[in-house]
Amino acid sequence: MFPFKNNIILDRNINRNLYLQLCDQIIGFIKSGKLPPSTKLPGSRKLAENLSIHRKTVIASYEELISQGWIETIPARGTFVSSILPIVNPLGFDRSFAEMKTKDKSGFTFSKRTHLVRKLSISNTEQTLKIDDGSPDHRLAPIDEIAKIYRNISKKMYNKDLLTYGSIYGNIELRKALMYYLNQTRGLDIKIDNILITRGSQMGIYLAGQLLLSNKNRVIVGSTNYITADNTFIESGGIIERVPVDEEGLDTKCIEKLCKSKEIKAVYVTSHHHHPTTVTLSAKRRMHLLQLAQHYNFAIVEDDYDYDFHYSNAPILPLASNDNKGNVIYIGGFTKIIAPAMRIGYLIASKDFIDEAASLRRIIDRQGDQLLEQTIAQMITSGDVQRHSNKVLKIYKTRRDLFCSLLKEKLNPYFDFRIPNGGMAVWTKLNKSYHWDDIYREAKKLHLELNPNWRRYDNNNSNHNGVRMGFAALNEDEIREVINRLEKVMNCINS
Ligand SMILES: Cc1ncc(COP(=O)(O)O)c(C=O)c1O
Structure with a gap:
């Protein structure tokens, strides 16, 4: 018989019930093959005696193992390791334990994306x-206000519907609120059908990249550019073309030149403040870029990640506010104004594109946090966001x-x-x-x-x-x- 007495170690000083500790260890022996299927287990009285624990502890443990299907009781014969468990290859106890602790390597192959690997920042200590x-400074986030509204919304009976599956386009109240808010703050002339709620701007960039570039299509970006956008476009299967960035932003003459020689599917632009150099795309180049988009039928992916932060004069309206032919895909969100962890963003585009983006988004993330979306909707309407x-x-x-x-x-x-x-x-x-x-x-x-x-x-x-x-x-x-x-x-x- 398996030497339970020598192999089971129960610790009264740890924060886990003794009967669960016993379960854990018996499961470990079954998984490692030390207790193969159909092995007879000692009776509860005997095991309790061996381990110097109360018999009720062993009984509770056996009941738990029976309910999980690890062991079974056969009337008049006793308790056994379940006969229908899959056969496991016996491994030495030490080895299997080590494997359980360190899961560095998977037991299968999968494709690796070396272009997405980044060094992690060093850990933050208090002095760091x-x-x-x-x-943004997350310490400034209006978290008490958000929590209060979120709580109020979730308490109301008629809001319980927000807890179930909702529209794949995002919370309707937020979409309505955005329709007015984006008109007032950015001059966008849009309807609800032009709005898809996303989890931050990054999801918008990803969806745009996937829908535009998958067929080795070409996207133009700045010679310096937001690296995550580059990576997203490469990941989508796109080919990146670069144009210089100077004091007026992306060089649109170079964009025109490229359009003359190659088919361009999209231009990615952080028009308000170019990432990383912070320059603003000049009015002349904005108009030029829009004209080019209409002439060559490409999409302008306008990532307006920091539109709200302008310190000198009024912010320049986005390209999307002048887009009357449906060439601009406008991406923004509340992660910078409120806090990066509040993953609410939006993608604004023509209805046909929004429909497609919503279907695509659905297969990776069915929908966002409806309660949070409704909270932000309320904060927009009440003027709190502004x-x-x-x-x-x-x-x-x-x-x-x-x-x-x-x-x-x-x-x-x-x-x-x-x-x-x-x-x-x-x-x-x-x-x-x-x-x-x-x-x-x-x-x-x-x-x-x-x-x-x-x-x-x-x-x-x-x-x-x-x-x-x-x-x-x-x-x-x-x-x-x-x-x-x-x-x-x-x-x-x-x-
Ligand atoms: C240029 C740019 N676009 C998009 C994002 C992504 O923002 P979000 O957190 O809303 O996904 C960032 C984040 O820093 C950014 O710098």
């Missing part, structure tokens, strides 16, 4: 301060000014930059006699975290030495401390 590439947006805009402007003035004052010889008129980051070019790798290494020693993927800004290998330095997620004290540490980093490198 991070310069990200332009995230009030919050105005509030954070003022805070971010102060942070931008402080960050830029300290960067100029303390680190002028090393970094070249232009004060961005919007967004959440400064496009900072490092003096070419220095290297980002050295800065990254020294900064780490001083608990200053810089993005380890700084090379991703130079997908063209043009050696521009620029990175985005986000200021919005740091409060004023943190900005002072970050600049202070950066100064020390440069001193160390120079010494």
Whole structure:
């Protein structure tokens, strides 16, 4: 008989019932083949005696194992390991245990996407301060308000329908609210059928990429570009063509040239503030791009991720507000205004495209969080979103000014930059006699975290030495401390 006494170890000091510990271990022996199908198990009295536990504990354990189908009772004969369990290859106990703990390798092959692999940031300690590439400050999110509305909505009986499957286009109240909101804030002339609610802007980029590019179609992006958009388009099967980006944004003359020689399916543009360099696409180029889109029948994928953050004058209206021929796919969301974890975004396009995008979205994510969508709808209608947006805009402007003035004052010889008129980051070019790798290494020693993927800004290998330095997620004290540490980093490198 299997030596239960020597092999079962029960620990009264851990936070798991003894009867469940016993179950776990018996299951482990069955799985490892140490207790093969049809093995007779000791009676409950005997096992309790052997393990110095109460008989009721063994009985509870056996009942649990019977209900899970691991063991069975045969009248007048006793308790046995279930005879119908699949045969498992016996493995040494130690080996199978080790395998259970470390599942690094799958037992099958699958395709790997090396182009999507990114270095992870180092872990945050309390002393660590991070310069990200332009995230909002999640600490400013109106979370109490959101929680209150969310709770109120979920308490109301007539809202219980929001807990079941809903429209694949997203919550109707949010779509209605967006129709007015996007008209008032961005001049978009749309109907509900032109709106698909997504989980953030990224889902919109993905859906657009999949629908436009799967047949090795060509998409034009900037020579510097948001790397995740590049990756999304490559993943969709598209071919990337690059055009220069200067002080007026994407060079539309180069786009025209490309259109003359190749069939172009789409142009991806972060028109309000080009990612990463933060420049705004000029009015002249906006009009030119729209004309080209109509002439050559391509889609403009307008990713307006930071439309709400404009510090000098009124924001320039998106290309989508001038699109009367259905060429623009407009992508935006609330992840920057409210918080990145609140995954609510939208895709705005002609109805036929929205229908297709909704069907595609359905097979990866049936729908979003309807309660949250309804919450945001209510906040839009009550004006809370706009009030919050105005509030954070003022805070971010102060942070931008402080960050830029300290960067100029303390680190002028090393970094070249232009004060961005919007967004959440400064496009900072490092003096070419220095290297980002050295800065990254020294900064780490001083608990200053810089993005380890700084090379991703130079997908063209043009050696521009620029990175985005986000200021919005740091409060004023943190900005002072970050600049202070950066100064020390440069001193160390120079010494
Ligand atoms: C240019 C750009 N587009 C899209 C996104 C994705 O935003 P979301 O969090 O709404 O998916 C980001 C996120 O940083 C971004 O920088």
